[in-house]
Amino acid sequence: MPAAASPAPAGIVIENTAEATYDDGGVTRTVTSNTVQVRVNELLAVAAASLDSGPLTVRAGPQVLSFLVSNSGNGPEAFALEVITAVAGNAFDAALDSIAVDSNGNGTYDPGVDAVLPAPSVTASLPAGGTQTLFVIVTVPEGVADGAQSAVTLVARSATGTGAAGTVFPSAGEGGADAVAGLSGGTATVTGQMVASASTISLVKWATVTNPFGGSTAAPGATITYGIRATVSGSATVDDLVINDAVPANTRYVANSLTLESAPLTDAAGDDAGEASAASIRVALGSVPSGTSRTVTFAVLIEE
Numbered sequence: 001m002p003a004a005a006s007p008a009p010a011g012i013v014i015e016n017t018a019e020a021t022y023d024d025g026g027v028t029r030t031v032t033s034n035t036v037q038v039r040v041n042e043l044l045a046v047a048a049a050s051l052d053s054g055p056l057t058v059r060a061g062p063q064v065l066s067f068l069v070s071n072s073g074n075g076p077e078a079f080a081l082e083v084i085t086a087v088a089g090n091a092f093d094a095a096l097d098s099i100a101v102d103s104n105g106n107g108t109y110d111p112g113v114d115a116v117l118p119a120p121s122v123t124a125s126l127p128a129g130g131t132q133t134l135f136v137i138v139t140v141p142e143g144v145a146d147g148a149q150s151a152v153t154l155v156a157r158s159a160t161g162t163g164a165a166g167t168v169f170p171s172a173g174e175g176g177a178d179a180v181a182g183l184s185g186g187t188a189t190v191t192g193q194m195v196a197s198a199s200t201i202s203l204v205k206w207a208t209v210t211n212p213f214g215g216s217t218a219a220p221g222a223t224i225t226y227g228i229r230a231t232v233s234g235s236a237t238v239d240d241l242v243i244n245d246a247v248p249a250n251t252r253y254v255a256n257s258l259t260l261e262s263a264p265l266t267d268a269a270g271d272d273a274g275e276a277s278a279a280s281i282r283v284a285l286g287s288v289p290s291g292t293s294r295t296v297t298f299a300v301l302i303e304e
Helices: none
Strands: 013-024 027-039 042-044 046-050 056-058 061-071 079-084 095-101 131-140 149-158 179-181 187-196 199-210 223-234 238-246 251-253 274-276 280-288 293-302
Touching (some): 046 149, 061 079, 061 149, 061 187, 223 238, 223 280
Antiparallel strands (some): 046 061, 079 149, 149 187, 238 280
């Protein structure tokens, strides 16, 4: 199949002159018509698409959605941008921070490098067929439930004007031609999706008692062994998880009794995940995946 023709550039003049030949007593003669000129109007057309491969998995805080805006008209055009975060059906609404352009063309948002568009946000003029990658930076609120979904809508509108298909903007097109709204009315709408990934921590503590008499009565001189289990539920890994516990009054910490997952920890700070003193214990668990738990134990002696 032949390649599709490119649209005629906006503002050019198409000229056409007709010609007729005839026989005049054995002499071939030619006559031409007047020349008709038609200036090509500028078609206002825009397309938009999400560049994310699927719903973004997000957590509370700043997040970046990527979009592509394309000038599908036949002349240079800038596009006014609007971001809608309160979309019907959202389980949560993110807050818009800014819109940035992919200044270095690498497809990744680089703070301080990619130019943030001032409000009201308008792209630079794009040539016919030109595209612009845009980053929409939003903030996901705290306390979003695991698996909650949210949409963010980007609307791109021709800066020259929008309206029903065929709406004419006199002399507003390239080269002084008229501009005319295409089938989309000079507007494109696209939606990016987010799904929240969150986790909760449950902390359960228990105690067992042993005394010098071989029983479990909590008498002076008895040892209390405390167990603390931290369980992560949800779909997100939690970072920098730390368990702290104070040594109870009327007891004293049993030196070198601290363990993590039954493995002994030293009381000194800095040489492993744990540290202990006469006043408290502390165990740094680091990153803990969802669906897993960590158990810490330590012992104290009831004062006698």
